[in-house]
Amino acid sequence: MEKLYPVMMNLNGKKAVIIGGGKIALRKAKGLAGTGVKIVVVSPGIREELFKLHDVVWKQKEFEAKDIKGAHLIFAATDNKAVNEYVCQCAEANQWVNDTSKSERSDFITPAVIRRDKFILAISTSGASPELAKELKIELENRYDNKLEYTVDMYAKRRNKK
Ligand SMILES: C[C@@]1(CC(=O)O)c2cc3[nH]c(cc4nc(cc5[nH]c(cc(n2)[C@H]1CCC(=O)O)[C@@](C)(CC(=O)O)[C@@H]5CCC(=O)O)C(CC(=O)O)=C4CCC(=O)O)c(CCC(=O)O)c3CC(=O)O
Numbered sequence: 001m002e003k004l005y006p007v008m009m010n011l012n013g014k015k016a017v018i019i020g021g022g023k024i025a026l027r028k029a030k031g032l033a034g035t036g037v038k039i040v041v042v043s044p045g046i047r048e049e050l051f052k053l054h055d056v057v058w059k060q061k062e063f064e065a066k067d068i069k070g071a072h073l074i075f076a077a078t079d080n081k082a083v084n085e086y087v088c089q090c091a092e093a094n095q096w097v098n099d100t101s102k103s104e105r106s107d108f109i110t111p112a113v114i115r116r117d118k119f120i121l122a123i124s125t126s127g128a129s130p131e132l133a134k135e136l137k138i139e140l141e142n143r144y145d146n147k148l149e150y151t152v153d154m155y156a157k158r159r160n161k162k
């Protein structure tokens with residue numbers, strides 16, 4: 001695989017479509033929540049917690065190609081790998097797809113994340129071991145504690161004075 005490029009995205013006003021309404025769909029939606037992105041979930045069934053999330057619109061149906069029209073980000077998160085593969089096939093070349101069941105098929109992947117307001121630490125193994133990314137996150141959570149919010153604000157203030 002080619003090397004991956006890390007980036008922090010401003011998703012305000014963009015559209016993300018998640019195919020599937022289960023555990024992994026919920027995890028991806030939680031990561032997107034609060035970014036200002038419009039989240040559409042396409043799935044015959046949906047977890048209650050996902051349904052209740054802010055900014056989520058649920059289309060109760062099985063996936064069809066037209067469901068990803070106009071989407072900037074697409075998450076193929078069904079428990080059916082053939083459906084996930086079909087989602088990838090349906091995407092236009094200028095759309096970004098994350099196949100949660102097959103990293104090599106993805107245009108982007110989501111890292112393990114530590115967030116302290118403006119401070120964001122993203123940890124990735126380039127898809128090699130999500131489990132390790134999660135373990136490292138847990139290990140680093142104490143090192144980068146809530147105080148960091150204030151440290152960032154302090155540095156930002158000092159910077160703005162210049
Ligand atoms: C490529 C990637 C694509 C993507 O999902 O974006 C991907 C892919 C896959 N994950 C799989 C399995 C598991 N994933 C987790 C957990 C997490 N997975 C996350 C990210 C990523 N997972 C991306 C790479 C990240 C990197 O750069 O390293 C985390 C970090 C963040 C997040 O989910 O947003 C989140 C931790 C959240 C946290 O911080 O707590 C666990 C453990 C658990 O759930 O507790 C397991 C079970 C153990 C195991 O299998 O290792 C499978 C097999 C599926 C199958 O069996 O079919 C695939 C498919 C494949 O490998 O091809």
Ligand SMILES: NC(=O)C1=CN([C@@H]2O[C@H](COP(=O)(O)OP(=O)(O)OC[C@H]3O[C@@H](n4cnc5c(N)ncnc54)[C@H](O)[C@@H]3O)[C@@H](O)[C@H]2O)C=CC1
Binds near residue numbers: 045
């Ligand atoms: N990337 C990651 O971090 C991980 C990815 N996975 C992958 O994610 C997949 C999903 O896992 P879970 O969310 O736990 O499964 P789940 O069983 O909780 O949810 C599956 C969802 O897919 C929906 N679905 C099924 N067929 C569909 C169709 N044709 N169109 C639209 N929606 C459809 C179901 O209604 C259900 O809501 C797994 O099969 C696995 O391959 C699993 C673990 C971690």
